[in-house]
Amino acid sequence: MVFASAINCMDGRTQEPVINWIKKNYNVKYIDMITEAGPIKIISENSDICLINSIKERLNISINIHGSKLIAIVGHYDCAKNPENKNTQIKQIKDCINIVKQWYDVEIVGLYVNENWQVEEIDIYKNS
Structure with missing residues (x-):
């Protein structure tokens, strides 16, 4: 796999981790970063x-043109748009996985970037 996709917050502190x-x-070379402010809130609440x-x-571009076979869905500590606690964000991440797996037949991993800017794996969906 050369490409992976990440639905991540626009917050610059989360990008590199x-x-x-x-x-x-996942031994990939490139990550297509799909950023919004508080994307797990937007997707899980179907709010916009x-x-x-x-x-x-x-x-679609990442998966159909770049050939991405993985989508990471990311929440993080101290999110300005989604100032929920970690447990609420973990639920949102899991809800997002259940929604996004209906869009694409790829592996999906839920991640949380903690207060030390370290990545924690929350959940994983392996496609068929």
């Missing part, structure tokens, strides 16, 4: 159909 974690754990469609459109 997520990219490094995916490269290390325009943003959800934008995320899907960018995922």
Whole structure:
């Protein structure tokens, strides 16, 4: 696998830890970063159909053109748009996995970037 995709917050503090974690754990060369402010809140609450469609459109490019076989869905500590606690964000990440697995037949991993900017694996969905 050369490419992976990540639905991640726009917060710059989360970018490098997520990219490094995916490269290390999935042996990929490039990560297509699909960023929004608080994307796990947007997707899990189905709160902004325009943003959800934008995320899907960018995922389509990553999966159908770049050949990505992995989507990481990321929540993080101290999110300005989604200031929920870790447990709530973990639930949102799991809800997002259940939603996104209906969009694409690829592996999906849920990640949480903690207060030390370290990545924790929350959940994983392996496609058929």
